[in-house]
Amino acid sequence: xxxxxxxxxxxxxxxxxxxxNLTEKERAVFEGGISMxxxxxxxxxxxxxxxxxxxxxxxxxxxxxxxxxxxxxxxNINLEIAENDYVSLTGEMLDVTLIVGKEKEYKIRxxxxxELNYPLMYVED
Amino acid sequence: xxxxxxxxxxxxxxxxxxxxNLTEKERAVFEGGISMxxxxxxxxxxxxxxxxxxxxxxxxxxxxxxxxxxxxxxxNINLEIAENDYVSLTGEMLDVTLIVGKEKEYKIRxxxxxELNYPLMYVED
Amino acid sequence: xxxxxxxxxxxxxxxxxxxxNLTEKERAVFEGGISMxxxxxxxxxxxxxxxxxxxxxxxxxxxxxxxxxxxxxxxNINLEIAENDYVSLTGEMLDVTLIVGKEKEYKIRxxxxxELNYPLMYVED
Amino acid sequence: xxxxxxxxxxxxxxxxxxxxNLTEKERAVFEGGISMxxxxxxxxxxxxxxxxxxxxxxxxxxxxxxxxxxxxxxxNINLEIAENDYVSLTGEMLDVTLIVGKEKEYKIRxxxxxELNYPLMYVED
Numbered sequence: 001x002x003x004x005x006x007x008x009x010x011x012x013x014x015x016x017x018x019x020x021n022l023t024e025k026e027r028a029v030f031e032g033g034i035s036m037x038x039x040x041x042x043x044x045x046x047x048x049x050x051x052x053x054x055x056x057x058x059x060x061x062x063x064x065x066x067x068x069x070x071x072x073x074x075x076n077i078n079l080e081i082a083e084n085d086y087v088s089l090t091g092e093m094l095d096v097t098l099i100v101g102k103e104k105e106y107k108i109r110x111x112x113x114x115e116l117n118y119p120l121m122y123v124e125d
Numbered sequence: 126x127x128x129x130x131x132x133x134x135x136x137x138x139x140x141x142x143x144x145x146n147l148t149e150k151e152r153a154v155f156e157g158g159i160s161m162x163x164x165x166x167x168x169x170x171x172x173x174x175x176x177x178x179x180x181x182x183x184x185x186x187x188x189x190x191x192x193x194x195x196x197x198x199x200x201n202i203n204l205e206i207a208e209n210d211y212v213s214l215t216g217e218m219l220d221v222t223l224i225v226g227k228e229k230e231y232k233i234r235x236x237x238x239x240e241l242n243y244p245l246m247y248v249e250d
Numbered sequence: 251x252x253x254x255x256x257x258x259x260x261x262x263x264x265x266x267x268x269x270x271n272l273t274e275k276e277r278a279v280f281e282g283g284i285s286m287x288x289x290x291x292x293x294x295x296x297x298x299x300x301x302x303x304x305x306x307x308x309x310x311x312x313x314x315x316x317x318x319x320x321x322x323x324x325x326n327i328n329l330e331i332a333e334n335d336y337v338s339l340t341g342e343m344l345d346v347t348l349i350v351g352k353e354k355e356y357k358i359r360x361x362x363x364x365e366l367n368y369p370l371m372y373v374e375d
Numbered sequence: 376x377x378x379x380x381x382x383x384x385x386x387x388x389x390x391x392x393x394x395x396n397l398t399e400k401e402r403a404v405f406e407g408g409i410s411m412x413x414x415x416x417x418x419x420x421x422x423x424x425x426x427x428x429x430x431x432x433x434x435x436x437x438x439x440x441x442x443x444x445x446x447x448x449x450x451n452i453n454l455e456i457a458e459n460d461y462v463s464l465t466g467e468m469l470d471v472t473l474i475v476g477k478e479k480e481y482k483i484r485x486x487x488x489x490e491l492n493y494p495l496m497y498v499e500d
Contacts, residue, residue, distance in 0.1 A: 014240050018247040026154050026248075029147070033158025034246055041166035041295060042421055052437030059434035062427030066461035086441035115139050121159055122143040123151075166420060167296055177312030184309035187302030191336035211316035264490050268497040276404050276498075279397070283408025284496055291416035365389050371409055372393040373401075 028101040031069040032108035036121050049086040053077050072099040091119035153226040156194040157233035161246050174211040178202050197224040216244035278351040281319040282358035286371050299336040303327050322349040341369035403476040406444040407483035411496050424461040428452050447474040466494035
C-alpha cells in the first residue's frame, strides 16, 4: 500500500470517529438534511425560464450527486410561465428527492405542501 | 377557541403527520442538518473584517435562533487579520454549535478539523 | 521603501490598468452595481424577526463598508411582523443606499418601487 | 391598443425614468456589474466535478441570458481534478464574458488575474 492510500485510510478513520454516536438512519437523515438546506440556499433566487428549466434541474442534480452521501437525486422544477418570461427560482417550485444512505436507502424530500402553503423538507417512507 | 387558533391547530397536525416516522433524535439531527447546511451557504462569502466580526456573529446567531427547532446558537468566527484588512468568510473560519430538540437537547457542531483539513458538521455527545 | 510596499504599488498599477477605459462615474456605477448584486444574493433568504432586524442591518452595513470602493452604506429593512414571528428576508424589504466613488460621490440605490411592484436598483442624483 | 399593453407601456416609462441620468455606457456597466455580482454569489460554492462542469456552465449561461439587459453570456469553468473527485466552485475558476447593452455592446469580464492572484471583474474594450 502506498503512502497516499495509507493517508486516505487514516483520514477515513478520523472522519468515521466523529459519527460513531449515530445510527445508520440518524447519519442518513443528518447528511440528507445538510444537503437539502444547502441546495435550497444555493439555488433559490437563480433566474429561470421555461427554456432554461431543464438545464437548471440537471445542474442541481449533478451538484447533489457529487456529494459522497447522496446516491441519487431527482429534481423537478414546477414552472408554468410564458415562453419569453423569466422569474427567480423559489422554494415553492422545487420538488426534490434525495436518496441517501450506505446500506439501507432513505428518501429525503422537499416539496410544496398546499395545506401548509409551505415547501416542506421531510423523510419519506 | 377562535377560528385562527383552530386553523393553527389543524396546520400543526398536518405538519406533525410528516414526521411520525422519525424518533426524537432523528428529527433533531435532520432539522439541525438542514439549518447547518443553510447557514453555511447563506453566510460563507460575506465580506468580513476584525471590526465587523462581532456583528456578523450576532446576525448569524439571530438568524439561527429565529428557527423554531433551534433552542440556542453559539457562533464564533476565527479570524486573525490586520485591523484595516477584509476577507470573505470561509467555512474554515466558522465554529458553530446549534442546540436543537424539544424534550432532549442535541448539539450540532460545525468546526474546522485540522487532521481532516476540513470544516466538519457532526453531532456532539 | 521596503519590498512589501514596492509589491503593493506594483499590484495597484496592474489593478488600475484594467480600469483605464472607464470614466470616474462609469467606474463608480460599475463597482456599485457589483456590490448591490452581491448584497442581494448574499442576504436575501436570511431568517429575520423584529428582534434581529437591527443586527442584520448592521451586519449588511459592515459587509458593504468593508469593500474598498464603498464609502458608506445605509441599510434599512422594512419589516412589520408580530414580535414572535420570523420570515425570510426578501428584496422587497430592502432599502439600501451605497455611497461610492473616490473624488466625487455617487449614490447607488435599491428600494421597492410600488408602481413597478419591484425592488429596483438605480443611481440616484 | 388593449389595456394590458397600455399598462406595460406605462410601466416601461416609469422604469426608464429612473435611468435618465445615465449614458448608455454607464447604464450598461451598471447592469453588467449587478449581474456579475449576483452570478458570483449565486453560483460560487456549488459542488462540481469534471462530469457536471458542462451542465453548470450551461445553467449559469441560461440564468444570465434570462436577464433582459444581457445579450449573450460566455461561461467557462477552469477545472482540472480527477474524474471521481468533486470540489466547490470558486471565483478563481470562473471565466465569464457578459455582452450587455442595447445599441452598442459592452463586454463585462470576470477572470482570474495571476499577477493579482484575484478573480477580477472589469470592462473589456
